[in-house]
Amino acid sequence: MDRSVDEVDYERACHGDEQAVRSLVDRHTADLHRLARAMGLQASAAVDVVQIAWMKLFEHVRRVQSGERSPLRDPGSVKYWLTAVTRNAALDVHRRRKRSGLLAERATSEAETLGHTRQDHDVAEDLLWADRRRRMWQAFPNLQESCRELLGLLMIDPPMEYGAIAEILGRPVGSIGPTRQRCLERLRKLMEG
Amino acid sequence: MTTPHTDPEVELLKAAFDHYAPVPEHLAEMLMIGYHITTIESRLARLVEDSLVDGVATVRAGEPGVRFLSFEDDVMSIELEIDDRPMMVTGHIQTDVSGRLTLETPDGPSDVEVADDGGFSFTLHTQAPFRLRFDDGSGIPIVTEWMTP
Numbered sequence: 001m002d003r004s005v006d007e008v009d010y011e012r013a014c015h016g017d018e019q020a021v022r023s024l025v026d027r028h029t030a031d032l033h034r035l036a037r038a039m040g041l042q043a044s045a046a047v048d049v050v051q052i053a054w055m056k057l058f059e060h061v062r063r064v065q066s067g068e069r070s071p072l073r074d075p076g077s078v079k080y081w082l083t084a085v086t087r088n089a090a091l092d093v094h095r096r097r098k099r100s101g102l103l104a105e106r107a108t109s110e111a112e113t114l115g116h117t118r119q120d121h122d123v124a125e126d127l128l129w130a131d132r133r134r135r136m137w138q139a140f141p142n143l144q145e146s147c148r149e150l151l152g153l154l155m156i157d158p159p160m161e162y163g164a165i166a167e168i169l170g171r172p173v174g175s176i177g178p179t180r181q182r183c184l185e186r187l188r189k190l191m192e193g
Numbered sequence: 194m195t196t197p198h199t200d201p202e203v204e205l206l207k208a209a210f211d212h213y214a215p216v217p218e219h220l221a222e223m224l225m226i227g228y229h230i231t232t233i234e235s236r237l238a239r240l241v242e243d244s245l246v247d248g249v250a251t252v253r254a255g256e257p258g259v260r261f262l263s264f265e266d267d268v269m270s271i272e273l274e275i276d277d278r279p280m281m282v283t284g285h286i287q288t289d290v291s292g293r294l295t296l297e298t299p300d301g302p303s304d305v306e307v308a309d310d311g312g313f314s315f316t317l318h319t320q321a322p323f324r325l326r327f328d329d330g331s332g333i334p335i336v337t338e339w340m341t342p
Contacts, residue, residue, distance in 0.1 A: 021228055025224050029220060029221060030211070034210045034214075043217070046214075047220060047321075048320055048321060050220065050224075051223070051299055051321065052322050052341065054227060058228045059231055059237070062231050092341075129205075133205055134209070136202075140206065154200075155206060155207045187206075
């Protein structure tokens, strides 16, 4: 269903339908932003890489509108394409940060975590669930980079096929499931610890 | 292909991100502005060097915080040095045709003044993505890829 909706919207966008562009933006931006944050980018850098991914897609859309062939092999692969571009842009930021001699950014800093904590909302929610969510958020930055990246991809909604995730990461498809289990197990231990 | 089943832990993690690191409220509107300023009458200059990726040995590219990029097209070439402290961009455009160089950001375009020798510089005021556009009046401007400072 996701593929067909994307396919329809992408084709409409390529025919100049601005509402279809907006639908694509509304459908995928949260997933891309989550992936960028999961890969350790702070708020402003995450927004930058999400913008870059969309700007590149907009260029493709404009070029198709002007009569060029679509660079996407499959119009339904918009989500995959955006995800791959976002991931590459996030890696680009990390390479630049490391080259600059700065510490790689973490998914959250202590101050940022506290800054976004809205305890008044939590009170109204299931306290246990909210507590687990908080502990998971605080534990997440302590995961290995590869785990954060994989879990960022696994949070994409609806879930991407393992084959697509493996292709983006350049890893064997058979490694995705076991790595996912290992990363979640590690996350559980960090939450307990 | 195997599709990951919905996992309660992954769902909880997603909820944590959405709660503690929500998508900025106006991001979708910013993106749509970006869509509107993306024009079809342009061609993309080739990125031929990027010190970040290639480890290019240039005068300054080896310095921490300085990134060197080079773009080419049939009618011009642009070399850029992006210094992230502060976010200063210096560059040089080489072309046999006269034209107008424009800095584009998601907020909109602004002219870049080019010296007689082709040199130019500008300071970025935000960390938003940017690119350069060279319009030689032929009707098809040339643009670089989007970059981040």
